[in-house]
Structures are given as structure tokens and as C-alpha cells.
Amino acid sequence: MALRMRQRRRIAAATSGIFATVAALVLIFPVVWMVLTSFKPTDEIFSPVPQLMPDTPTFVHYVDLLTETDFLLFLRNSIVVAVCTAVAAVFIAMLFAYALSRLRMIGRSKIFATLFVSQMFPSFLLLIPIFLIFYRLQLNNTTTGLVLAHLTFAIPFSTMLLKSYFDKLPSDIEQAAMVDGCGPLGVIFRIILPIAKPALTAVGLFSFILSWQEFLFSLTLIQDPNLRTVPVALNLMVGENAVLWGQLMAGAVVVTIPAVALFLIFQRYLVAGLTAGSVKS
Amino acid sequence: MTTPEVNTHRPPPGDTAAREPAPPLRTRRRFSAIPWALALPGLVFVAVLLIYPALDVIVSSFFTQTGRSIYQREFTGFDNFTRLLNDSDVMATFWRTVVWVVVVTFASYAIGLGIALLLHRRFAGRGVIRSLVLVPWAVPFIAAAFAWENIYDHRYGVLNHALSSVGAVDQPVSWLGSPSTAFWSVIVVAVWKQIPFCAITLLAALQSIDNDQYEAAAIDGAGAIRRFRSITFPAIVGVSTIVIGFTTVWTYNQFDLIYLMTGGGPANSSQIVSVFTYLSAFTFGDPTYAAAIGTTALIVLALLLIPIARIVTRRSA
Numbered sequence: 001m002a003l004r005m006r007q008r009r010r011i012a013a014a015t016s017g018i019f020a021t022v023a024a025l026v027l028i029f030p031v032v033w034m035v036l037t038s039f040k041p042t043d044e045i046f047s048p049v050p051q052l053m054p055d056t057p058t059f060v061h062y063v064d065l066l067t068e069t070d071f072l073l074f075l076r077n078s079i080v081v082a083v084c085t086a087v088a089a090v091f092i093a094m095l096f097a098y099a100l101s102r103l104r105m106i107g108r109s110k111i112f113a114t115l116f117v118s119q120m121f122p123s124f125l126l127l128i129p130i131f132l133i134f135y136r137l138q139l140n141n142t143t144t145g146l147v148l149a150h151l152t153f154a155i156p157f158s159t160m161l162l163k164s165y166f167d168k169l170p171s172d173i174e175q176a177a178m179v180d181g182c183g184p185l186g187v188i189f190r191i192i193l194p195i196a197k198p199a200l201t202a203v204g205l206f207s208f209i210l211s212w213q214e215f216l217f218s219l220t221l222i223q224d225p226n227l228r229t230v231p232v233a234l235n236l237m238v239g240e241n242a243v244l245w246g247q248l249m250a251g252a253v254v255v256t257i258p259a260v261a262l263f264l265i266f267q268r269y270l271v272a273g274l275t276a277g278s279v280k281s
Numbered sequence: 282m283t284t285p286e287v288n289t290h291r292p293p294p295g296d297t298a299a300r301e302p303a304p305p306l307r308t309r310r311r312f313s314a315i316p317w318a319l320a321l322p323g324l325v326f327v328a329v330l331l332i333y334p335a336l337d338v339i340v341s342s343f344f345t346q347t348g349r350s351i352y353q354r355e356f357t358g359f360d361n362f363t364r365l366l367n368d369s370d371v372m373a374t375f376w377r378t379v380v381w382v383v384v385v386t387f388a389s390y391a392i393g394l395g396i397a398l399l400l401h402r403r404f405a406g407r408g409v410i411r412s413l414v415l416v417p418w419a420v421p422f423i424a425a426a427f428a429w430e431n432i433y434d435h436r437y438g439v440l441n442h443a444l445s446s447v448g449a450v451d452q453p454v455s456w457l458g459s460p461s462t463a464f465w466s467v468i469v470v471a472v473w474k475q476i477p478f479c480a481i482t483l484l485a486a487l488q489s490i491d492n493d494q495y496e497a498a499a500i501d502g503a504g505a506i507r508r509f510r511s512i513t514f515p516a517i518v519g520v521s522t523i524v525i526g527f528t529t530v531w532t533y534n535q536f537d538l539i540y541l542m543t544g545g546g547p548a549n550s551s552q553i554v555s556v557f558t559y560l561s562a563f564t565f566g567d568p569t570y571a572a573a574i575g576t577t578a579l580i581v582l583a584l585l586l587i588p589i590a591r592i593v594t595r596r597s598a
Contacts, residue, residue: 005499017404023396024413027476031416033439034428050439096323103316111324118331122534122582124555125575128562129334129341132351152330155323184315213421215537220563231423235541245431252424263419264412267481 031256038062038249045245061246062254071251073226074233078212081143081229085150085211090204092151093158094196098188100159101166102174112163119156123216126152131220141224149217154207161206161269165199166192202269205262213259230255335579342573351568361573370549371557371574375581378533378554381468385532388472390525393479398513400480401487411481418477422537429470430542433457460550463543467551471538475531479524486520487513526588533582554578 033052037045038061040054065071100108130149131140139145173195174187182190193200218229228236234251237244263270317324342361344354365371400411417425432440433456441453456466490512498508536555539545545552545560558578562571 013402013404016399016402017406017410020396020399020404020410020414021406023399024410027473028413028416030425030428030432030473031420033432034424037431046437048437048442050437050442092322092326095319099316099320103319104313105316105320111320114327114332118327118335120530120534120582121331121335122555122575122578124534124536124558125338125579126331126334127559128568128571128575129337130330131562132337132568133330133334148330151326155326156331159323184319188319209419213423215423215541216559220559231421234423234427245437248427249431252421252427255421256419256424259421260416260419264415267415267419 031260034249034256035253037245038253040246042246061250065247065250065254069233069237069247070225071230071233071254074228074230075254077143077227078229078231081146081150081218082208082211084143084147085154086204086208088147089151089154089158089207090200092155093162093203094192094200095188096155096159097162097166098184098192101163102171103184115156115159119153119160121152123153127216127220130217134221141222141227143227146218146221146227146229147211149221150207150211150214153214154210157210158203158207161203162196162199165196165269169195199269202266205266206270209259209262213255338572338579339576341569342576344569346567346569354569361570362577364570365573365577370552373549374552374554374557375577377464377552381464381471381553382529382532384468385471385475386525386528388468389475389479389528390521392472393476393524394483394517396476396480397483397487400484411484414480415477417473418475418481420474422474423541425470425474426538426541429466429473430457433466457543458547460547463547464551467538467542470542471532471535474538475528479528482520482524483517486517490516530582533578 036052036054039057039059041056041058041060044051044054044056099105100112105111130152134140134145134149139148169192174191177187177191213231214229215231215235218232219235222228222232230251234248234255237248237251341354343356343358345357345360346354348354396414400407400414420428432438435441435453435455435458438453438456440456441450444450445453454462456462494512495508498512503511534555535553536559539551539553539556540559543551545556554574555578558571558574561574562568
């Protein structure tokens with residue numbers, strides 16, 4: 001009986017493994033297709049019989065992207081915006097989350113609820129008033145304006161994640177430090193900062209990715225071609241000529257690599273933070 | 282526990298998980314400005330760039346633009362809303378958005394749960410498979426749109442080629458170009474993007490179940506369906522609420538996929554509220570009407586959000 005059960009369980013596990021592998025392959029197929037297409041010469045992309053693997057792999061689309069378009073400029077713009085967003089979000093969110101998690105504050109739960117709701121605010125709704133506010137403040141068409149717009153999702157998101165992290169952190173050390181006469185700012189910078197470094201890094205990198213791939217604000221708030229970020233620039237390339245699949249795919253691969261890499265490294269924090277309190281650990 | 286050891290004269294800490302977050306040192310203390318000072322940058326930001334704009338949209342929806350500038354406008358009460366309720370394009374868009382949200386949420390939850398149950402079993406290479414499943418979530422929307430547009434391509438796409446080579450279609454289908462297929466083709470992409478979040482979050486919940494429960498149930502003769510109903514399902518109900526809530530809101534707010542892949546077309550056949558609001562404000566130049574559509578959208582979203590926010594704040598505050 002026991003043996004039969006073990007055997008049956010082993011078969012069930014193997015079957016699960018096979019089905020899970022098939023599901024995973026189906027899920028990553030579009031990404032694999034995108035990567036492989038970016039290495040196909042143009043005649044293979046427009047072949048009536050599409051092949052998975054390129055016959056004669058080529059870097060020509062990547063080279064074209066760098067030499068025939070201002071891709072490097074767009075890349076630089078994207079990095080500047082995403083880094084500024086990440087740094088500002090982590091700094092503001094760290095102080096905010098610490099106050100919400102540790103300190104006695106009137107209306108703490110109301111502020112938390114507001115943050116939670118605003119984290120889910122649709123960007124398409126905020127876009128109209130933000131466009132008008134920025135127009136008045138002459139922030140339209142500036143990198144600063146775009147960073148501020150990206151902070152509308154980066155700050156609530158980072159604060160929620162960090163608060164849930166601080167809530168789980170034991171507070172003994174901080175209390176000992178406070179007994180020894182350390183003020184809240186001292187506690188944050190001398191104790192919290194070193195302990196929470198991995199969490200702060202994760203939150204910063206997520207803000208980076210969110211900003212890096214953001215499309216709607218970047219599309220609307222930036223008109224100057226020299227300030228464009230990569231996602232918007234790539235989309236505009238679609239309209240310019242006949243569809244240059246090779247270059248578009250190469251650009252898509254470049255946008256995807258940092259996002260997927262950082263995501264896979266730090267995803268544990270994200271899943272834990274987003275569902276804070278709902279999963280028993 | 283990985284808590285660093287600290288040499289204090291205080292009694293050793295108890296169960297860290299069960300402890301209240303940071304009991305105050307002094308039981309009675311006067312109003313302190315410090316928490317507010319720390320929270321100030323965040324609070325100011327939220328007030329100026331989240332709460333004020335949201336209120337501004339609501340206020341603007343009661344005005345109508347009279348001149349070329351948005352600042353030339355007059356109060357027209359509920360005019361925009363009566364116009365909206367009689368605008369068949371808007372009403373069709375709202376209904377289509379409901380279909381969009383319900384179908385994407387239901388499909389990605391169901392498929393995500395299936396994958397989570399598969400990944401819950403121990404098998405060789407599970408870690409790698411788990412990472413691969415996550416990938417679509419991480420792919421930027423612009424890249425996802427390009428990859429799928431290429432797959433869906435009318436003449437050179439791999440999907441039409443595969444379907445015609447097995448004889449499933451006689452003629453290549455213009456997946457994104459025909460009104461009967463465009464909407465559903467983008468729904469497939471939205472589901473594909475959302476499956477990983479559902480799968481991984483549900484998997485985390487499944488893994489918190491004690492395995493002994495299953496063994497005990499199996500020894501007592503409970504079948505697979507009974508075990509799912511009595512052990513698995515109760516353990517994931519809470520997380521499922523969160524997963525469905527997040528997916529609903531994210532899908533409702535989703536703009537990029539429809540805008541990039543179809544622009545709402547052809548002939549509005551794939552139009553959803555987010556894209557419609559954007560186009561009304563920035564392409565058709567009617568920002569006050571767009572504000573009214575946005576306000577209506579916000580009311581619909583709030584109805585979805587209130588119960589979810591209640592559950593989450595109750596659990597984490």
C-alpha cells in the first residue's frame with residue numbers, strides 16, 4: 001500500500017513536471033520568437049515559410065538600430081529618467097514607510113489606505129490634469145516632468161513594499177539605539193539603511209523597471225524628439241517606414257533584457273510585498 | 282531567524298512574527314513632529330500629484346471648454362454626463378471594458394491556478410520552470426506588443442503559417458486588422474502577461490500548506506477532488522481575493538496593449554475606456570468630456586476597489 005502510494009506520487013510528480021514544462025514553453029515562446037527574429041536577416045523575416053531558428057544569424061538589425069537611428073540617445077534618456085525615478089522613489093519612500101511602520105502617527109491607517117488606493121489609480125486618468133499642471137509650470141517636455149510623472153506610481157508602490165518589509169523587521173536594535181540617545185534620523189541612516197539594503201535595492205530596481213518601460217506618460221508629456229525614451233521612440237519607428245521587423249525586434253530585445261534580468265533576480269520581494277499580509281509565511 | 286544578535290540588557294525577544302510592530306518606548310508622550318517630518322515629502326507628493334489631479338478630473342467633468350484653451354471653460358453641470366450616457370460609442374466602450382476585465386481576469390486566474398498546482402509538485406528542474414513562467418510578467422509592454430504583432434502578422438506571421446499548415450484556416454486571418462478578431466487577439470496577449478502573477482502568487486499560498494495534511498487526508502481515503510476542496514481551496518481563498526483584485530484593477534487600467542496593437546480599432550471594435558479617454562483628451566481635443574469619461578471610469582473602479590482595499594488594510598494594519 002505504502003509502496004503503491006509512493007509510486008503513484010512519483011508518477012504524478014513526473015506528469016506535473018511534463019505539463020508544467022509544456023506550459024512554460026508556451027509562455028516563453030513569444031519572447032524566444034522575438035529574440036530569434038532579431039537575429040534573422042530581413043529576407044528570412046519576410047519568408048513565406050517562417051522558421052524558428054535563423055539560417056544565417058546576423059547582428060545587422062542591432063547595428064542598424066545604433067547607426068541609423070538615435071537609439072543611443074533614447075537609451076540614455078531612458079536610463080536618466082529611470083535612475084532619477086528610482087533614486088527619488090527609494091529616498092522618499094524609505095522615510096515615508098518608516099514613519100508609517102514604526103512611529104505613532106495620527107491617521108496612520110487612513111494614510112495607508114490612501115496610498116493603497118492611489119497605487120491603483122489609473123494613469124490614463126491622472127494624465128489629463130498632470131498634463132495641464134505641467135503645462136502651467138512649464139514642466140511639459142522636460143525630463144524633470146517625466147520623472148515626477150513616473151513617481152506617481154513609483155512612490156506609492158515603493159512605500160507599500162517597504163512598509164510591509166519594515167513591519168516584519170524586528171525593532172529591538174532600533175529601540176536599543178533610541179535608549180542610547182539616537183534620534184529617528186540616526187536610526188534610519190545608521191541602523192535601518194544597512195539592514196534594509198537588499199530590500200531598498202529591490203524596491204529601487206523595481207521602480208527603475210517600471211519607469212524604464214513606462215509608455216503612456218512618456219508618450220504624452222514629451223514631444224521633443226531629443227528627450228524621447230526608448231518605448232515611445234520604438235513605437236514611433238513603426239509608423240515611419242514599412243514595418244522594419246528586424247530593427248523593431250532588436251529594440252524590443254534591448255528593452256526586455258534589463259527588465260527580465262532584474263525582475264528574475266528580485267521577484268521574491270515583489271511577490272511578498274504585493275500580497276503583504278495575505279500569504280502566511 | 283536571521284535577526285542579527287545584539288548585546289542588550291533587555292529580555293530576549295519572543296516570537297518575532299507575533300510581536301506588535303515597534304511598541305513605543307514611553308507610554309505617554311506628547312505630539313511628536315518627527316513622524317510627520319519624515320512622511321512630509323511623500324505626503325506632499327501624494328497630495329499634489331495624486332489627490333489634487335484626481336479631484337481636478339472630477340471637477341473638470343462638470344465644465345465644458347468654450348474656447349481654444351482649456352482654461353476658457355464654463356460650468357455646465359451634468360451636461361457631460363448626459364451626453365456620455367447617450368453616446369453609444371462610450372457606452373459600448375464601457376461594456377467592452379467590462380468584458381475585457383472579466384475575461385482577462387477569469388482566464389489568467391484559471392490558467393495561473395492550473396500552473397501553480399503543477400508547480401506545487403516536486404519535480405526535477407522545477408526552479409527553472411518557475412523562473413520561465415515568470416518571464417511574460419517582466420517583459421515590457423512595448424516588447425510584448427511587438428512580439429505578438431509579429432506572430433499575428435497577416436502575411437508573414439507564424440500563427441497563420443502554423444494554422445494553415447495543419448489546415449485549420451483556408452486563408453490567412455488578419456488577426457489585428459479585422460473587427461471580429463482584433464479584440465480577442467489582444468485579450469490573449471493580456472492574459473499571457475497576467476498569468477505569471479496569478480501563478481506565482483497562488484503558488485506561494487499553496488506552499489504554505491502543511492504537507493502532512495495531505496498525507497493524513499490520503500490515509501483517511503480522501504480522493505484528489507476532496508483533498509482540493511477541503512485542504513487546498515480553503516488555503517488559497519484569501520490570496521485568491523487579492524490576486525483577482527489586483528488583476529481586475531490592473532486590467533481595467535491597462536492602456537499600452539490596446540493602444541499599441543490596435544489603437545482601439547478597427548472601427549472601435551477593440552476600444553476600451555483607458556484608450557478612449559486618452560484619445561478624447563489628446564486626439565479629439567475634448568479634455569472636459571474626457572474628464573467626464575474618466576470620472577465615470579473612476580466610479581466604476583472605486584466600486585471594485587473599496588472591498589479589496591478593506592480586505593488588504595484589515596490584514597496588514
